[in-house]
Amino acid sequence: MLQTLGRTSLAVVGELGDFALFAGQSFSSAVGSRKLGRRIVRALYEQGVRCLPVILIVGLFTGLVLGLQGYYVLNRYGSTSVLGELVALTLVRELGPVLAALMLVGQAGSALAAELGIQRNSEQIAALETMGASPHAYLVAPRLIAAALSFPIQTAFFSLVGIWGGFLSGSLLLPLSGGVYWSSVHLAVRSPDVRECFLKAVVFGLLTTAICAHNGYNTHRRSRATGARAVSASTTRAVVLSSIAVLAADYLITSLLVGT
């Protein structure tokens, strides 16, 4: 029992250390890498532009549901005038960064883990190593930089569309005045809220992309599966760990910011 606990703890610490080295190496390798800009643009397209429809759809429905639920709850206390504040702050501070990150993990993160896993299996990563090129610089660094840029933009779109969704629910489907809704939004959202939103988005973007890349890159280390099964296992693990990391990091950042 004690032996198993010790072995597991060592494995977890080892994995965390390996992950930290991987992320650090990926960032440092970006310095001086040729044609990095072109690869970042490609990654921005894959992680940003291609994921935008999902972000907009999920953001809209999240706002619609928030507006609907919020209106009926607030109506009990005669406070429907603060519906805009409820929807906007919930989205900007919490649901926007978290749900956008989870959506991006599902679409771009899983694709990244699978792509790197296949590249590992088909020896493309080994080919880069034998050339003397850095696989971290070529394959991982552009994705990390693109994530740091695209996650805040995606989160902003998510939150904005969500706030519009709340307006559709409260003022078009339900009898709240549009002016009251937008005025409430305007009065509630302050720059620290927006800063919190963007801080979370950048942290989630870097964290989830690094986790997905780390899992895909190390597909060959999966001792219980090989080939396609290893890619599948790495992708699943990447999505699960990223999702947990988003929620844990969200709690941590919120605790720190609320404390200050």
Added chain:
Amino acid sequence: MTVPASAPAASGELFLAVRGIAKRFGENAVLAGVDLVVPRGSVVTVLGKSGTGKSVFLKCLAGIVTPDAGEIRFDGRALDTGNAVASAEFRRRCSYLFQSNALFDSLTALENVALPLEQTTQVPNAEIRARCLEALRQLELDRHRDVYPGQLSGGMQKRLALARAIVTRPELVLFDEPTAGLDPLRRNSVFEMIAKYQRQFGFTAVLVTHDVPEALAVSDRIALLDSGRMRFQGTPAEFAASADVAVHAFRDSASALRDTIAAVRRGEALPSEDLP
């Protein structure tokens, strides 16, 4: 019985020297002290049955797999994990042709060939393009420069991988089963290609293959890997004349198969040790 290695051909100085390379995966000792000598400018072929560790051995040479023991000397300098300068120098001067080609399927043929130059050198972009187009032209792929690897035939993919391997003007090229999965005609053309471009570019080549007649034709030296060690090293003539049991079995596998099939057709029982 282990046949001692003959001295390398007098034509070239020693370029790559491997001594006592060992590699174990868990309980499985794949390499148990492998030696190999590769003279400069020569073609050395490592033969061996499937699963004897030929590819692992080549990956140890390329630095993809770290050996547990042994020494690799490249152009007089020892390569080891602690010697980053020598390892970087080795990678700059060496290319590896993967059995699977390891081409990037999201890059065009031209982009694939340009990759090592873009990522490892400071050569100007215009010169990279000129060198890549020249490499594609030499390998008769210039018409396919904007095509993705998946749209090329197996033989063309092999040539594209070779173009990528030679574009950096390496002094040593490692070929991992370059003819695996190819039909006899394509197999011949790959060996012709290796002989032609080795002569044209003057690189030293280490090949891993199962194809004995072709290997004998193209190589300056032959090595036979068996049970984790080099069972034989020598010239093709020495290989052809060797009385060693393992060499004999490998060299005469085609005639042995003909004899076995004839015996089966005559209704004679196969000895149990001959069964795979």
